[in-house]
Amino acid sequence: MNTRILTTLAVGGLLTATAACGAQSLDAGDSGDSGAAASAPAVVLDQAPAEEKAADVINAITPDQELAAKAPASLKSGGLKVVSSIGYPPMELYASDGKTPIGFDPALARAIARKLGVKVTITDEEFNSQIPGVLTGRYDFVISSMSDTPERQGQVTFVDYVQAGAALLVKKGNSAGITGPGDLCGKTVSVVDNGSSMELAESYDADCKKGGKPAADILKFPGDTEAMLQVSNGRAQASVTDYVVAAYKAADPKLDMEAISLDGTASPWGIGMKPDNKQLVDSVKGALDSLIKSGEYGGLLKAWNLDALAVESAVVNGGK
Structure with missing residues (x-):
């Protein structure tokens, strides 16, 4: 959806991964040419932050040597x-230090990096800046609870990593009596x-108008936290968001x-990449398939209580 790494965060919002004690070298256990190994520095894989619920799963992931060999050279040299x-829990959130990202999306980004035998850095950007950042080459991929839609497929190529639906978030007690989309007519959302979520809200508003009912007043914000705050302070009666977040x-x-x-809203969320970077797309798809096959992907989901979102394989541009 929106809808939104990695162990040390720079003040400007740039997250740079650092190696912790016991971090694993890509060259560990390599039986190849010892001369070649000696001429190239070992890649020390990043360790997950202590507060990351899936830390044990991530830190146990070893590189897939075949995938690592086929990864783009830019990943090997620059990570x-x-x-x-960040700020879309449980998919992306900060640890108690207010700087270190944790959550399922950061966990999967770390896992993919370890599977490919490379380091990783992640920048926190507002949602609308993410795809442009990928297209200009500033970033290799976006993983931010982003729905894989045909419209977005015109800009980026997705590798789908979960299936997730939508929900309404309302104040406890639900004094506005909202039980579904039809109750949003005349309400502020x-x-x-x-x-x-904006597309869903606009479709519900259109249905209200077609049915001769009052329109829904849709308030738009750059992030999910700001959108949900409107429900807390009473400015909005409901917020449309992802069910996992709600x-x-x-x-x-x-x-x-x-x-x-919200029934009937399940759709794939994807990791978005520049379409002409086929080598990267293949590497990310291969890494995700490897994580799924090994059970490590399931371990990441379980750690964040998101088992219901699991996909059986990595699909490219599965959104319809």
Whole structure:
């Protein structure tokens, strides 16, 4: 959807991965040419942050030597450059230090990097800046709870990594009596600008108008946190968002919110890359398939209680 790494964060928002004690070398256990190995420095793989729920799974991932050999040279020399939008839990959030990203998307980015035997850096950008950043070559890929849609496929090539649906987030007690899209007519709804949730909200608004009912007032914001704040402060009666995020928020008693699942909204979320970078697309697809086959992908999902989002294989541009 929106809808939005890696162990050390620079002040300007740039996240740079660093090697922790016990980090694994790509050359470990290599039985190849010892002379060649000696001439090239070992790649020390990044360790996951301590507060990352999937840290144990990530840190146990070893490079797939065949995939690593076929990875783009730019990844081997400069690392994997990733963009995301932090602040969309449980997909992307900060650890208690307010700087270190954790969550499923950062976990998968780390896992892919380790599977390819490369280091990784991630920049936190607002949602609308992510695809342009990939197209200009500033980033290798975006992983930010982004729905794989035909429209976006005209800009980037996706490798789909989860299947997720949408939901409404309302105040606990639901005094506005909202149970589904039909109840949004005449109500104020907050969304992330230019995401699939905005498209859903606009379609619900169109249905209201077609049915001769009052239009929905749609408030658009650059990030999910700002959109959900409108429900908390009473400016909006509901926020359209991803179900995983709504459920995560509803589980926090301090937020005093409820999640309402929207049937028929499940769609793939993808890792977006520049279409002409086929070598990178193949590398990311291969890494994800390897993680799925090994069970490591399932371990990442389980750590964040997201088992229901699992895909059986890495599909390219599966959004319809």
